[in-house]
Structure formats: C-alpha cells, structure tokens
Amino acid sequence: MIEITSANIEKAINKARQTKPFVKVIEFRRYQVTNKATGATYEVKFTKINNTKYAECNCKATVICYHIGASVGVHIVLAEQLHTATA
Numbered sequence: 424m425i426e427i428t429s430a431n432i433e434k435a436i437n438k439a440r441q442t443k444p445f446v447k448v449i450e451f452r453r454y455q456v457t458n459k460a461t462g463a464t465y466e467v468k469f470t471k472i473n474n475t476k477y478a479e480c481n482c483k484a485t486v487i488c489y490h491i492g493a494s495v496g497v498h499i500v501l502a503e504q505l506h507t508a509t510a
C-alpha cells in the first residue's frame with residue numbers, strides 16, 4: 424500500500440489523462456483498469472486508515488501509478504454519491 428499525497432496523485436492523474444485507460448468498478452474502493460492500447464488489466468484498491476488514504480495496484484509500479492490516477496476520479500464521484508445517499 425502506498426500513501427496518497429496531493430503531489431503523487433496529481434502526477435498519476437496527469438499520466439492517466441494521457442493514457443486514458445478504461446476504469447470499471449468492481450465494488451466501492453475496488454476498480455479494474457484496462458490499458459486500451461495493450462489490453463493489460465490491473466486491479467486498484469483504495470483504503471482509508473485514520474484519515475490517511477492509501478492505494479495499491481497489482482501492476483509492477485511501486486509508486487502511485489496512472490492506474491490509481493485513473494481510478495481516483497471514479498472513486499471520488501462514487502464516494503460523493505454514497506455520501507449523499509446515506510446523508
């Protein structure tokens with residue numbers, strides 16, 4: 424698991440904007456990210472512990488990768504919808 428910071432997630436989101444992978448929701452906090460060019464699919468998970476956010480991806484990267492960057496946009500929208508639903 425890697426801690427998400429505003430700096431590393433911004434980098435990952437920028438990379439995702441260039442790569443434009445396809446993100447599929449498996450369940451809340453679990454996403455499947457497919458690179459449309461290569462067909463490679465990875466799974467991203469988000470975790471929150473004591474207000475610190477973590478993410479992990481099963482690709483080779485040991486940093487916040489663009490798969491996480493691509494998923495986080497979907498994740499934020501879902502989190503807001505769930506929050507609204509339970510409010």
Ligand SMILES: [Zn+2]
Binds near residue numbers: 483489490
């Ligand atoms: Zn990855």
